[in-house]
Amino acid sequence: MSYIVAPLVVAALAAVLGAVIAVVDKIVNNYGDVTININGKKSLTVKGGDKLLSSLASQEIFIPSACGGRGSCGACKCRVVSDVGPHLPTEIPYMSKEEIQKNIRLACQIKLKADIDIEIPDELFNVKKIKSRVKSIRNVTHDIKEVVFDLQGETIDFKAGRYVQLVVPPYGKMKTSTQRAYSMSSKPSDNGVVELLIRLVPGGIATTWVHNFLKENDEVELIGPFGDFEKRETDATMVCVAGGSGMAPFKSILYDMYEKGDFDREVWYFFGARTVKDLFYLEELKTLDNKWENFHFVPALSEPDPDGGWNGETGLITDVLDRYIKTKMRADKDKEGYLCGSPGMIAACNNVMTGNGIPLEKIYYDKFA
């Protein structure tokens, strides 16, 4: 008899305990409504208990986030003016000493328990979520796709160099939606579409979805524009360096300049690839080079096929860049660096540029290649 009674008693106790925990949780973790005060200009009332990042997004205020709120990218920084307690261990790795002193926080890690005052860049008020439809998908190399999204009557107003976040829906084993940031390669004047260049990263959630699952006419959410990468309005020589899908912001910037007749500015564009099959937009950029006297396109291959007939520059793009700055560019002219690529590529180019007298504060970069 005790074989039956004992499990029943244990099950009953577990059920009672579960009910007590549920009730206590409802009482203790019920924060009611809380107010988010933004820049002293805008107030939002949201349900307490959720994370700041998702609460803001539910009210159409989008803080940039490259990981979709998992706390792994460190991008969703904002200043919290009111007291929300000390920085969490999950925030510390992404913060400099100055940011900690200013109480810069990761919006995805802040749980809303009480009214909160925050500061974000004003331009984030212009960020919107757009339901787009895939207009075309084209292979520009063996591992890079050019994807054009039709905004279905909506428009996106942005400066050349900005990026959007692509919302990747659950697929395959993925149970939740996630987001990834990609620079726009389309021109600001083509504001009814967004063009992205997406390179396949083995095992990458977003790039695998784009390369293996996404089809023309699929509906896709985009959030943007974000970022501060843009051409500075000076007359300094622009020294631009990219590789792979880092082409995207430069395509947008260069065609925007050309369209606006910004021909006086001297622009050097160094594009690194391994072999000829990794190069793309070669002909159209050469055509632009021919039409625009002050624009110089320098593609370079690090490991060209000896029988491939390549007669352009060879070597790592940083070596080619170093050689050109020393021998081809006017030494007396101010220069600005513009980079798009991985943190490693940016660090290597920073070294070459600063070594050739370009001040670090005049080197601008976009890490969201």
Next chain:
Amino acid sequence: MKMSPAMRKAQENMQPGVITAEGFLGSEEHSLRDIIVRDEGEMQRLGLEFDETAVLLKHLVEEGRKGLGEPVTVDGKWLVQTWEARGHLACPFEDGIFRKITAEIENKSKNIKIIVTDLAIHLMETHHFLEGTGSSFRLDPEKMKKVLKD
């Protein structure tokens, strides 16, 4: 086999959506402890040392990073391409955070590739965990041997 509380916590952290969207366990139905014990046996059977393999993989990734995102030939034998994304990933065993660096390492003469990440190398070296079967970033011992050894 019984798991320690730390091991149970690590297994929870490896579920989809906790640290990464896909998780670390793939389609495994075995416990974390059992996966590790099985793969330790497999590594031993193939004559692969965890520490030695991790050192070689780190070398290949660091050399590959010199390609600045483009593939580079390393030591005349491997073609290595790296991708770097912003931010870090926490180790599911809660003993550190790691840069989001992914490398594809191809043995040029055999045309066989493996994918490794900074975190995957740490998991292998420190925890003898190669990720579950079916995980995109599993370091399958057989495949590693084919790529890394002559």
